[in-house]
Amino acid sequence: MLAVRASAARSASRLTRNFATVVDAAGVKVAAVDNGEPTSSVTFLFKAGSRFENKPGVAHALQNFAYKSTTKRSALATVREAELYGGVLSSSLSREYLALTAEFLRGDEPYFVDVLSSFVTDAKFTRHELQEYVAPVCAAESTVAASNPATRALELAHAIAFRNGLGASIFASEHSHVDVETIKAYASSVFGKSNLAVIGTGISQDALTKLLEKSLGSLSANAAPPSSPTSYFGGETRVDAHSGPQTVFIGFGTTGAPSAELAVLAAHLSPQPSVKWSEGLSPIAASIPKGASVQAIYLPYSDASLFGLLVQGATAEEVKIAGKAAVSALKEVGNIKAEDVKKAVAKAKFSAASTLDGRSSLASVLGSKLLSGPSASVEGIISSIEKVDASALSSAVSSLIKAKPTYVTVGDIKSLPYADELGL
Amino acid sequence: MFGPLGLSLAPVIKANRGIYRWIKPFANWYVNVAGYRKLGLKYDDLLVEERDDVQRALGRLTDREAYDRSFRFKRASQASVMHIDLPKDQWTKPAEDVRYLQPHVESVAKEDNERRVWDTMAVERKK
Numbered sequence: 001m002l003a004v005r006a007s008a009a010r011s012a013s014r015l016t017r018n019f020a021t022v023v024d025a026a027g028v029k030v031a032a033v034d035n036g037e038p039t040s041s042v043t044f045l046f047k048a049g050s051r052f053e054n055k056p057g058v059a060h061a062l063q064n065f066a067y068k069s070t071t072k073r074s075a076l077a078t079v080r081e082a083e084l085y086g087g088v089l090s091s092s093l094s095r096e097y098l099a100l101t102a103e104f105l106r107g108d109e110p111y112f113v114d115v116l117s118s119f120v121t122d123a124k125f126t127r128h129e130l131q132e133y134v135a136p137v138c139a140a141e142s143t144v145a146a147s148n149p150a151t152r153a154l155e156l157a158h159a160i161a162f163r164n165g166l167g168a169s170i171f172a173s174e175h176s177h178v179d180v181e182t183i184k185a186y187a188s189s190v191f192g193k194s195n196l197a198v199i200g201t202g203i204s205q206d207a208l209t210k211l212l213e214k215s216l217g218s219l220s221a222n223a224a225p226p227s228s229p230t231s232y233f234g235g236e237t238r239v240d241a242h243s244g245p246q247t248v249f250i251g252f253g254t255t256g257a258p259s260a261e262l263a264v265l266a267a268h269l270s271p272q273p274s275v276k277w278s279e280g281l282s283p284i285a286a287s288i289p290k291g292a293s294v295q296a297i298y299l300p301y302s303d304a305s306l307f308g309l310l311v312q313g314a315t316a317e318e319v320k321i322a323g324k325a326a327v328s329a330l331k332e333v334g335n336i337k338a339e340d341v342k343k344a345v346a347k348a349k350f351s352a353a354s355t356l357d358g359r360s361s362l363a364s365v366l367g368s369k370l371l372s373g374p375s376a377s378v379e380g381i382i383s384s385i386e387k388v389d390a391s392a393l394s395s396a397v398s399s400l401i402k403a404k405p406t407y408v409t410v411g412d413i414k415s416l417p418y419a420d421e422l423g424l
Numbered sequence: 425m426f427g428p429l430g431l432s433l434a435p436v437i438k439a440n441r442g443i444y445r446w447i448k449p450f451a452n453w454y455v456n457v458a459g460y461r462k463l464g465l466k467y468d469d470l471l472v473e474e475r476d477d478v479q480r481a482l483g484r485l486t487d488r489e490a491y492d493r494s495f496r497f498k499r500a501s502q503a504s505v506m507h508i509d510l511p512k513d514q515w516t517k518p519a520e521d522v523r524y525l526q527p528h529v530e531s532v533a534k535e536d537n538e539r540r541v542w543d544t545m546a547v548e549r550k551k
Contacts, residue, residue: 074538076542077538080542084547127484127486131483131484
């Protein structure tokens with residue numbers, strides 16, 4: 001049994017040994033693996049997240065501008081041709097990365113790599129496309145995000161915890177107007193060879209490299225846009241909201257490279273059970289009232305992490321009880337038993353390993369490793385989680401709690417608790 | 425022929441220097457007799473706008489252009505109600521009479537045409 005469980009790290013290393021990292025002649029970092037899947041995917045990962053934007057909302061607008069008109073083909077032609085080939089084009093934005101992904105059947109890679117490259121090298125960014133297609137989509141996404149209290153709480157938490165840089169919201173503000181010139185300037189500053197990692201699955205390294213050399217020849221050799229190192233501040237804010245559950249986010253931040261201890265802490269506290277309909281073994285699970293829920297949230301970035309507990313409930317009373325239980329469980333981690341540490345380490349190892357399973361999460365994990373430098377390795381994640389023990393965990397938690405908490409409430413601010421009422 | 429800009433021999437004439445030299449004076453005389461410049465209008469203000477493609481093209485004007493267009497219409501409507509021409513300093517100068525809407529109408533027509541081609545395309549299985 002133990003031998004089987006110990007091979008998770010070995011599987012991860014086997015998976016990553018299949019990925020040969022190559023810096024091809026054009027200066028772009030490329031990693032590709034072919035496990036014989038029927039479909040292939042190519043992801044262009046840029047360090048162009050909301051952290052690097054020079055005006056608020058530009059990164060969101062650039063993400064939604066993906067696959068619109070280029071000098072080669074119009075937006076309609078891109079969509080129709082991709083449909084005729086049978087492929088999926090998508091773009092996603094996180095705080096640090098912008099990912100352009102094409103999933104397609106084997107054999108169609110020349111067309112889809114060309115679609116991705118032509119957006120990156122010569123997109124038109126016309127004013128009417130911004131007005132007719134991009135701006136309404138941005139506004140709709142921002143409205144949906146603002147009406148979801150959990151998303152709103154997390155965006156506010158980042159803003160309070162990290163202020164500029166990582167604190168910038170992923171979503172454009174609902175009524176902001178970014179113009180094409182700003183988007184064009186931002187795109188030309190972030191679309192550069194040294195800022196790009198290309199990850200392919202279901203495609204061979206040579207085929208992908210050859211296609212990229214042909215199509216990315218005209219891409220400028222920009223480096224990553226400048227970003228000041230993150231510092232953690234913390235604070236408290238209360239926001240009125242009338243739809244959705246009452247929400248409280250209790251967060252703590254650290255600076256520096258993400259540590260395995262926080263991943264284990266998130267796995268330990270998370271009330272998400274491994275078996276459905278069971279209560280689970282989290283120390284919080286027993287004390288949460290029926291209508292409330294608690295999620296452990298761990299968001300690692302390249303030079304900072306945000307750890308927190310998202311408490312939601314139908315009424316403010318339930319949220320207060322659940323919040324108190326969560327905070328006391330967090331403080332109790334100092335006296336954690338070795339048995340519980342083993343459980344948490346196993347849970348954290350599984351969730352870290354399963355990110356290497358899915359195509360999109362694999363692309364983002366690998367891409368961030370490729371972009372952060374040659375020394376980063378993927379199997380190191382799992383082995384560093386295995387090394388966490390009770391003393392490391394309790395010292396990490398005590399240093400976490402010592403800093404100023406990031407406390408956000410979204411909902412009925414008259415009745416939702418304040419930070420000191422929960423014991424922070 | 426039934427597009428928003430209608431049939432036009434202008435590209436043919438402009439391409440041929442000889443014909444252009446003979447026809448240009450008649451063209452200038454025609455524009456003067458048409459009299460839209462005396463009401464402070466530009467040629468593209470006269471395009472038929474009760475068409476979906478021209479409406480889309482109008483949506484692509486910048487805010488400044490749209491405002492100026494509305495101002496010209498308002499001024500010309502007032503002059504028309506009073507049955508007089510505008511004072512001479514408010515007439516459109518030939519250098520100002522730029523076809524500001526024509527490029528947008530042409531790109532909209534091109535896009536509509538492309539959509540029609542894609543909609544009626546015959547797709548065959550690759551052998």
